Amino acid sequence: MSNSAKKLILASTSVYRRELLERLHIPFSVVSPQVDETPLNGESTLALALRLANAKAKAVAKDHPDAWVIGSDQVADLCGAALGKPGNFERALAQLQLMRGATVTFHTALCLMHGEVETTLSVPTEVTFRKLSDAVLEAYLHAEEPYDCAGSAKSEGLGITLLEAIQSDDPTALIGLPLIALSGLLRDAGFVIPAKQ
Template sequence: MLILASTSPYRRQLLERLRLPFQCVGPGTDERPRPAEPPADLAPRLAAAKAAAVAASRPDAWVIGSDQCADLEGRILGKPGGREAAIAQLAAASGRTVDFHTAVCLRRGDRVLAAADLTRVRFRRLDAAEIARYVDAERPYDCAGSFKCEGLGIALFEAIETRDPTALVGLPLIALTGLLREAGHAVP
């Protein structure tokens, strides 16, 4: 049994690519950063916490926890939740580099396997009109950093530097497939 400890449609869609049967279970984890917690530490802590929360009630299952943190020079960019916050995030990112820390944790009972990825997104200089057009077209209100790189958001960037393009969407499949193989799953 494989369980994705998430209610994210983006993570579910990514995991479906592996063609393994799985269930989704919401972990109910508090995702707030701790006081003075560095952005690079947040994603691994939350990925492990999500996996642990679901694994506590399902000791027979392999549970996947994942989390992502957008880091703009030490400032965490969360999910904007609405238009004005999305516009403000993109204006802040304009012409700058945002680091996306994405972590995945695979857990069954006391056995824990984990990996992390760093993706750097270099935004081109964006003017207010193009930010507004993008936000109105794609409504990325549930995405850290206020964009969807798998959609129109790709037009906002100068470059993306990553080992794993799926990490930027929220679940690093290259790392996860390695963890699954290590746990005994046949992938593919």
């Protein structure tokens, strides 16, 4: 069966995840999942990422039972505390100040769902931030305005200059969608990657 004969949906509002999925050259559509992302009491950052990836896929799959649905979520963990999307300059600066000289674990969870079949996994990325002055952090935030990114730094852009090291089995996981893991799941589901021309 060709890729075009299979329906693939990305359950996400993230432009970053959409751009990453486009790299696989598989036809897909995007549907916004309506999911409450509030952490549960006592929920670990890893459990939160896994639950939200699964919930996003499930929310879209219920209305599209014939489709393969991709859900993904990322939670940044600093010493057990979740760092969300800052939303504005002040919160982003506070995040970067907290992470200065520290190592943050970004849990990027992925769920592929089709009917009763589902696989949910997480790809961790360890990111060590440089010890930089407030002036450097402020200059970065004014230049890139990464207020929609957990951790307040875009590694695919100027944010890479804030980092000392990145350790991960999948470089795309930090951007928001682990393509190494996803391409394996899609192949197992019968998608052809790369597609035949």
